[in-house]
Amino acid sequence: MTDTLARLEATIAARREAEPDGSYTAGLFAKGRPTMARKLGEEAVELIVASLAQDHAAITAESADLIFHLLVLLADAGIEWREVLAELERREGTSGLVEKAGRPVD
Numbered sequence: 001m002t003d004t005l006a007r008l009e010a011t012i013a014a015r016r017e018a019e020p021d022g023s024y025t026a027g028l029f030a031k032g033r034p035t036m037a038r039k040l041g042e043e044a045v046e047l048i049v050a051s052l053a054q055d056h057a058a059i060t061a062e063s064a065d066l067i068f069h070l071l072v073l074l075a076d077a078g079i080e081w082r083e084v085l086a087e088l089e090r091r092e093g094t095s096g097l098v099e100k101a102g103r104p105v106d
């Protein structure tokens, strides 16, 4: 599972460097952070719709879209997937309520 994400992260980094014609990923880097953020939001909404429809195939497909666009945004922010994993690992064994207590009220 992690190998797939690592390969996708490497592909995204390569598209960012090489900017090949016809690359959807390179197009996202060319358009910049606002477009990346908007795409991430759109994919999240599409996943919400699929989940409310209880559509297994659509939930799976929209989750893949969401993760791809998340990795693009992380790459643009200079954040590696391993840093996100480290944050998740840091939270292991702690209560979600304790995590929430340390954050501003939402």
Ligand SMILES: N=c1c2ncn([C@@H]3O[C@H](COP(=O)(O)OP(=O)(O)OP(=O)(O)O)[C@@H](O)[C@H]3O)c2ncn1[C@@H]1O[C@H](COP(=O)(O)O)[C@@H](O)[C@H]1O
Pocket (backbone or CB within 6 Å): 008, 011, 015, 022, 023, 024, 025, 026, 039, 042, 064, 065, 068, 069
């Ligand atoms: N995993 C993905 C991936 N997931 C989703 N997408 C694209 O993300 C978009 C999802 O947005 P939408 O559902 O809104 O579809 P859309 O209307 O076509 O999108 P927009 O034109 O509005 O941006 C689609 O165009 C998908 O093709 C992806 N594009 C690329 N990859 C990976 O990136 C690699 C490199 O791709 P290129 O950069 O195109 O060479 C590919 O081999 C894949 O491994």
